[in-house]
Amino acid sequence: QVQLQESGPGLVKPSETLSLTCTVSGGSVTSGDHYWSWIWQPPGKGLEWVGSFFGDGSGRTYYSPSLKSRVTISADASKNQFSLKVTSVTASDTAVYYCARHVYGHGLDSWGQGTLVTVSS
Amino acid sequence: DIQMTQSPSTLTASVGDRVTITCRASQSINNWLAWYQQKPGKAPKLLIYKVSSLESGVPSRFSGSESGTEFTLTISSLQPDDFATYYCQQYNSFPWMFGQGTKVEIK
Numbered sequence: 001q002v003q004l005q006e007s008g009p010g011l012v013k014p015s016e017t018l019s020l021t022c023t024v025s026g027g028s029v030t031s032g033d034h035y036w037s038w039i040w041q042p043p044g045k046g047l048e049w050v051g052s053f054f055g056d057g058s059g060r061t062y063y064s065p066s067l068k069s070r071v072t073i074s075a076d077a078s079k080n081q082f083s084l085k086v087t088s089v090t091a092s093d094t095a096v097y098y099c100a101r102h103v104y105g106h107g108l109d110s111w112g113q114g115t116l117v118t119v120s121s
Numbered sequence: 122d123i124q125m126t127q128s129p130s131t132l133t134a135s136v137g138d139r140v141t142i143t144c145r146a147s148q149s150i151n152n153w154l155a156w157y158q159q160k161p162g163k164a165p166k167l168l169i170y171k172v173s174s175l176e177s178g179v180p181s182r183f184s185g186s187e188s189g190t191e192f193t194l195t196i197s198s199l200q201p202d203d204f205a206t207y208y209c210q211q212y213n214s215f216p217w218m219f220g221q222g223t224k225v226e227i228k
Contacts, residue, residue, distance in 0.1 A: 037217075047157075047165065047208055049217040062215040065122065098164055107155035107170035107212065114164050 002027035004099050004112035012093075012119050018086040022099030022112060029075045029082050032056040035102040038073060038084045040095040041114075050084065052102065089119045123147050123211050127220025135228045140196040142223045144209035149190060153213035156185055156194045159222075160205045168207075169194065199225070 008020035022036070029036055037052035051063040051073045063071050067086070075082040086093060096116050100108040124147040134140050144154070152172045157165040167176045169185040172192060182197045196203055204227055209220040 046222040047159075047210075047219040049210075049219065052215075052217070064216050100164075102212065105153070105171060107167050107176075107210070108157070108165070109167045109170075109176065111164035111166075 002101060002110045004101065004110055006097060006099050006112045006115040008115060008117070010116060010118060012089055012117060013121050014090055014119055015088055018084075018089050018093060018117055018119070020084045020097055020099075020115065020117070022082050022084075024080045024082070024101075027101065027110075028055070028077075029080055030055050030057060030077050033104040035104070036073075036075065036082045037100045037102055037108065039098045039100055039108070041098070042092070042095045050097075053082065091119050093117070094119045122216055123150060123214060123218055125209055125211055125218045125220040127209055127223055129223060130221060131224045131226060133226045133228045134199050136199055136201060138199045138228075140199050140203075140225060142194045142207055142209075142225075144192045144194075144220045146190040146192070146211055150211040150213035152187060153211060154185075154187070154192050155210045155212065156183075157208045157210065158203075158205045159208065165208065196225075 003025045005023045012018045034055040035052040038050040053061040070087045072085045096114040098114045099112045101110040102108050126145045156169040159165040172187045173185040184195050186193045206222050206224045
């Protein structure tokens with residue numbers, strides 16, 4: 001059974017870069033029919049998709065239009081991890097960040113526990 | 122971009138009630154729709170994918186259906202464990218989009 005675990009700083013200063021890592025066990029970030037994804041949830045609000053990359057090695061990566069200019073998702077196959085970077089953060093980027101796996105056509109079937117990132121000086 | 126409009130935002134019901142949550146897509150999503158359940162402080166859990174396919178281990182009281190671009194999650198007999206927030210999500214095309222969520226509360 002695949003497991004995902006987010007890690008990274010819980011506090012980031014405004015204007016800096018937020019960096020999170022998702023470590024995958026029981027599955028591979030190079031699986032050809034999986035999208036590895038980030039979703040965020042501001043406190044008290046709903047879920048918002050941040051972006052996904054396709055695990056087939058093509059490099060295909062997709063981002064939310066509202067975040068595209070500030071977000072990068074990348075993978076490290078040697079560590080079986082994928083990461084999220086959000087640049088120039090503001091208080092509105094304060095959220096619980098989840099990493100998740102989407103099996104093609106099946107939905108987001110496995111999620112990390114989520115990690116709260118607070119943007120504050 | 123495809124927009125997902127979910128309703129109601131809050132639903133108050135009693136144990137044993139039949140509950141229906143609706144999600145409307147702004148255009149065709151070819152039935153690529155999922156439903157998730159989220160409890161406070163927890164990650165979302167996949168309940169249903171491709172409109173009506175039940176995820177393994179999910180009780181059969183949960184079901185999904187569609188009529189054109191309107192999608193419905195039904196809980197046939199609400200149980201105490203079902204009080205939570207529910208989200209729909211389209212994954213037909215990027216950007217993927219979640220509905221705004223429906224909080225199911227105890228009457």
